Amino acid sequence: MKQAAAPNELNTEQTIRAVTGRRQSVLGRFRKDKWLYLLMAPGLLYFIIFKYVPMWGILLAFKNYQPFLGFWRSEWVGFEHFRVFFGNPEFFMLLRNTLLLSFYNLIFYFPTPIILALLLNEIRLSFYKRTIQTLIYVPHFISLVIVASLTYVFLTTQGGIVNELLQQHTGSKIDFLASPDWFRPMIIMQTIWKESGFGTIIFLAALAGVDVEQYEAAIMDGASRWRQTWHITLPSIRSTIVILLILRMGDVLDNGFEQIYLLLNPLNREVAEVFDTYVYMMGITQGAFSYSTAVGLFKAVVGVILVLGANWLAKRFGQSGIY
Amino acid sequence: MAKQYRSVSGTVFDVSNYLFLGIVGLVSVLPFIYVIAGSFASDTELTKRAVFLIPEEFTVSAYRYIFSTDTILKSIWNSLYITVVGTVVNLLFTVTIAYSLSKRGLMGRNTVLNLIVFSMLFGGGLIPTYLVVRELHMLDTYWALIIPGAISAFNLIIVKNFFQELPQELEEAAKIDGCTELGLLWKIVLPLSMPVLATFTLFYAVGHWNNFFSALLYINDPSKWPLQVMLRQIVLLSQVAAGDAQTVDYNYVKEAEQSIKMAVIVVGTIPILLVYPFLQKHFAKGVLIGSVKG
Numbered sequence A: 001m002k003q004a005a006a007p008n009e010l011n012t013e014q015t016i017r018a019v020t021g022r023r024q025s026v027l028g029r030f031r032k033d034k035w036l037y038l039l040m041a042p043g044l045l046y047f048i049i050f051k052y053v054p055m056w057g058i059l060l061a062f063k064n065y066q067p068f069l070g071f072w073r074s075e076w077v078g079f080e081h082f083r084v085f086f087g088n089p090e091f092f093m094l095l096r097n098t099l100l101l102s103f104y105n106l107i108f109y110f111p112t113p114i115i116l117a118l119l120l121n122e123i124r125l126s127f128y129k130r131t132i133q134t135l136i137y138v139p140h141f142i143s144l145v146i147v148a149s150l151t152y153v154f155l156t157t158q159g160g161i162v163n164e165l166l167q168q169h170t171g172s173k174i175d176f177l178a179s180p181d182w183f184r185p186m187i188i189m190q191t192i193w194k195e196s197g198f199g200t201i202i203f204l205a206a207l208a209g210v211d212v213e214q215y216e217a218a219i220m221d222g223a224s225r226w227r228q229t230w231h232i233t234l235p236s237i238r239s240t241i242v243i244l245l246i247l248r249m250g251d252v253l254d255n256g257f258e259q260i261y262l263l264l265n266p267l268n269r270e271v272a273e274v275f276d277t278y279v280y281m282m283g284i285t286q287g288a289f290s291y292s293t294a295v296g297l298f299k300a301v302v303g304v305i306l307v308l309g310a311n312w313l314a315k316r317f318g319q320s321g322i323y
Numbered sequence B: 001m002a003k004q005y006r007s008v009s010g011t012v013f014d015v016s017n018y019l020f021l022g023i024v025g026l027v028s029v030l031p032f033i034y035v036i037a038g039s040f041a042s043d044t045e046l047t048k049r050a051v052f053l054i055p056e057e058f059t060v061s062a063y064r065y066i067f068s069t070d071t072i073l074k075s076i077w078n079s080l081y082i083t084v085v086g087t088v089v090n091l092l093f094t095v096t097i098a099y100s101l102s103k104r105g106l107m108g109r110n111t112v113l114n115l116i117v118f119s120m121l122f123g124g125g126l127i128p129t130y131l132v133v134r135e136l137h138m139l140d141t142y143w144a145l146i147i148p149g150a151i152s153a154f155n156l157i158i159v160k161n162f163f164q165e166l167p168q169e170l171e172e173a174a175k176i177d178g179c180t181e182l183g184l185l186w187k188i189v190l191p192l193s194m195p196v197l198a199t200f201t202l203f204y205a206v207g208h209w210n211n212f213f214s215a216l217l218y219i220n221d222p223s224k225w226p227l228q229v230m231l232r233q234i235v236l237l238s239q240v241a242a243g244d245a246q247t248v249d250y251n252y253v254k255e256a257e258q259s260i261k262m263a264v265i266v267v268g269t270i271p272i273l274l275v276y277p278f279l280q281k282h283f284a285k286g287v288l289i290g291s292v293k294g
Helices: A003-022 A026-032 A032-060 A078-088 A090-108 A110-123 A126-141 A144-155 A161-170 A180-208 A212-220 A226-250 A257-263 A275-285 A289-316 B001-041 B043-048 B061-066 B071-102 B109-121 B124-134 B153-165 B168-176 B181-190 B194-210 B213-216 B228-235 B250-255 B255-292
Strands: none
Touching: A032 A078, A032 A289, A032 B109, A032 B124, A032 B181, A078 A090, A078 A289, A078 B153, A078 B250, A090 A110, A090 A180, A090 A275, A110 A126, A110 A180, A110 A226, A110 B001, A110 B124, A110 B153, A110 B181, A126 A180, A126 B001, A126 B255, A144 A180, A144 A257, A144 B001, A144 B228, A144 B255, A180 A257, A212 B153, A257 A275, A257 B213, A275 A289, A275 B109, A275 B124, A275 B194, A289 B109, A289 B124, A289 B250, B001 B255, B043 B213, B043 B255, B061 B255, B071 B153, B071 B181, B071 B255, B109 B153, B124 B250, B153 B168, B153 B194, B168 B181, B181 B194, B194 B228, B194 B255, B213 B228, B228 B255
16 A cells, blocks of 8 residues: 555655646645644654553563662663563463464364355355344454353353253263363354354455356356366455465464453463463563563564564565555 | 256255354354343243243343442443543544545655554553553543544554545645635545444444453553443452442342343443444445455
């Protein structure tokens, strides 16, 4: 988008110069557009205060922040917090939990919107298709607290419907919410339930762009529905799949704080604690500001590398890339 | 023979596909239907048999309880307030900066755009942001839930692109007629952008109503908690109206816990389900605008 805008801007600038025969002075241009700058001010201030001042606050990671000394007078400690963090056995627990959740999401969640979109695409009855779409989009708009609450109400051992059924059929209950074995499956199933319906939108849009003539030609050649899907439909949404896959790669260290935090408890902590929840716990609840800033910085830097790497990959794949 | 076989398998596929997607559609909304039904059931019924869709004895006692406690009512009010004021702030901040950034000739425009894109890539993180909010004395105020999220950079860029695509001739004509920059925004650009603004109004509003993280981070005072935090206390931490322990009969609360939990879930969901029809009309387009041009 930036690349597209830049040449235009150059043209405008050149046109102005060509027409007026001179370049307007900086002050003149500022005065001419003073209303625009006034309109821009609140937004710009927002980005400076809430995005750029915190970036500068990252320096905390290299200090030993003491509330009574304040930001300036707290002493510098260099990479001490990073050393402690990487030397901490919890680091490997966090890394493992974070990566495993992302990996399972990729394996189990990522394909579901694609499959759902392909199946929806096979539906000829447009009324039925629209109804199903309307229904499967709903969970996307529900808060994660509600999703966690529903999970709780369904899975609790105290009268939860799932455990009541288990009790009737197997004679025993499973404490899903407190079991380390069930934490990851619960998270993945929540994500699938909440997001896979909404995730179909982008694939359905890609599918809507497929040339109908290709199907007609394939039918003439006697291709079955399966063959049509394999040779026409899938290749035509391949670029969408690739770019979404690459985008997800950039988010490997982001598991989504709320979803995990809401299901996290002392009994499943060993598999549930991830970088995001750890930063919150150490920083906000235990007040180790500098240490958790360091952890957050580690996560952010790896995140940027992953995003840029993913973008580079996207370009290698002949996609336009994101930046 | 072969031809017949193919059509049979095609029919089998179609029937099972219709059935399967029907089930998927049901699974998407069944939890809500179950919870709504459960919220109208007595707790004895809920403990007796967990599986039903129509309660045998219909009772509104769970709702009567919710609306009789100040804590839950207050949190509903907090959420409504934050949603309304927050969305207005979102729109004001987003539209004004998006409009000025949509002017191609504006000096410094590219620098600002680059700053914004960079802030999408890299951020100071949780703790530095928290400290900024604390230094501004916003902790335990509604503003902490409104101002730090006043603009979504992603939404801003989409709105900016939309403004940029509006026909230039209209603006030029209006300017020749003596329209000021503000008049242009108010009388020409905004009316033309209604579909995209409606989309973002709804997205921002849903975001505020669903927001849990900011409140967890910035609000310690239970009387300022939004409904999502209260919901977590009641359902996940089972601290039913701890603040009201003296004013309500705690035994009753214990007895009705499961149905009260369900009723609170319903109350937390209803606003979303109410705006959903409006939302649904717009978002497919809105999402695609974002994915194509974002």
